[in-house]
Amino acid sequence: MDRLVNAPAIRFEDVTLGYDGHPAVHHLTGEIAPGSALAVVGPNGAGKSTLLKGLVGTLKPLGGSIDRGALKSGEIAYLPQAASLDRSFPIDVFDLVATGLWRKIGPFGGVGANGRAKVRDAIAGVGLTGFERRPIGTLSGGQLQRALFARLALQDAPVILLDEPFAAIDIDTVRDLLDLVARWRGESRTVVAVLHDLETVRHAFPETLLLARRPISWGPTAEALRPERLLEARGMTEAFDDRAPVCHAEHAA
Numbered sequence: 358m359d360r361l362v363n364a365p366a367i368r369f370e371d372v373t374l375g376y377d378g379h380p381a382v383h384h385l386t387g388e389i390a391p392g393s394a395l396a397v398v399g400p401n402g403a404g405k406s407t408l409l410k411g412l413v414g415t416l417k418p419l420g421g422s423i424d425r426g427a428l429k430s431g432e433i434a435y436l437p438q439a440a441s442l443d444r445s446f447p448i449d450v451f452d453l454v455a456t457g458l459w460r461k462i463g464p465f466g467g468v469g470a471n472g473r474a475k476v477r478d479a480i481a482g483v484g485l486t487g488f489e490r491r492p493i494g495t496l497s498g499g500q501l502q503r504a505l506f507a508r509l510a511l512q513d514a515p516v517i518l519l520d521e522p523f524a525a526i527d528i529d530t531v532r533d534l535l536d537l538v539a540r541w542r543g544e545s546r547t548v549v550a551v552l553h554d555l556e557t558v559r560h561a562f563p564e565t566l567l568l569a570r571r572p573i574s575w576g577p578t579a580e581a582l583r584p585e586r587l588l589e590a591r592g593m594t595e596a597f598d599d600r601a602p603v604c605h606a607e608h609a610a
Contacts, residue, residue: 365426396562434514457511499530569593
């Protein structure tokens with residue numbers, strides 16, 4: 358627990374992120390405190406998924422910097438959008454969840470009896486006991502997301518990034534996975550989640566970044582999601598030109 362409590366803040370200093378020289382997130386400055394639960398919201402095309410890629414390190418800034426402190430790459434657990442997973446890959450639930458141990462044992466290390474017990478506990482923790490040998494291609498969307506959350510739990514990372522984790526899954530699964538997010542918060546892990554359902558944000562995430570290519574607001578959720586700010590975010594996203602050069606947008610006020 359001490360390692361989690363002492364995890365560094367993640368700091369953005371005038372960060373611009375994008376692809377092929379074209380910006381998707383402009384001039385973001387701010388700090389994610391250790392142990393916080395931050396929702397990232399905004400219209401389609403607002404740069405939310407791009408921001409997570411910058412956080413995990415798969416996308417380098419076009420400008421500015423992201424300071425992760427002493428965090429190592431394996432200490433940031435990342436769940437991309439479900440559509441990015443190849444469900445035809447021949448792997449069952451147990452083996453998928455077991456990949457969450459790779460940070461500790463390596464991809465070619467033996468799981469061992471203790472590791473197998475941890476995998477079974479993680480599977481039970483998301484309500485999938487009895488599904489251990491089911492191929493992932495036979496799972497429903499909600500069942501697959503439960504398995505992916507079990508894998509995240511096994512990674513034991515101080516920072517967890519979730520990209521639209523509750524999209525197109527049933528309400529019971531959403532409720533159970535939100536309970537797991539609450540447990541992570543209780544363990545002082547930092548959780549950053551891209552979300553669309555504002556009621557879920559208001560219920561489960563005390564802090565929100567409202568993004569529309571540039572930051573519109575960042576702070577306590579009730580303040581960040583004021584109606585006039587949501588309207589501003591929608592207008593800003595529609596106004597941006599995907600062909601814009603890096604410094605097309607002015608710095609956020």
